[in-house]
Amino acid sequence: MTPRCPICKAPLAPRAENRAWPFCSARCRMVDLGRWLGEDYRFAGPVEPEAAHDTARGWAPQRVEPPDDEA
Numbered sequence: 816m817t818p819r820c821p822i823c824k825a826p827l828a829p830r831a832e833n834r835a836w837p838f839c840s841a842r843c844r845m846v847d848l849g850r851w852l853g854e855d856y857r858f859a860g861p862v863e864p865e866a867a868h869d870t871a872r873g874w875a876p877q878r879v880e881p882p883d884d885e886a
């Protein structure tokens with residue numbers, strides 16, 4: 816059985832060769848991370864055009880609050 820990326824469902828490269836495991840690429844890893852960080856899991860509802868656009872171009876993390884905000 817070939818493991819597949821949970822984000823885009825593409826077959827994964829062997830783990831030893833895949834730094835982004837368990838995702839197919841760094842892009843999918845960031846997509847998943849973005850969701851967990853509060854972008855939210857919106858699969859249960861309608862996909863907003865803005866969110867879909869971000870995902871399509873590789874998810875730029877510009878909406879994540881910088882940790883040194885108070886410094």
Ligand SMILES: [Zn+2]
Pocket residue numbers: 820821822823824825838839840843
């Ligand atoms: Zn993927």
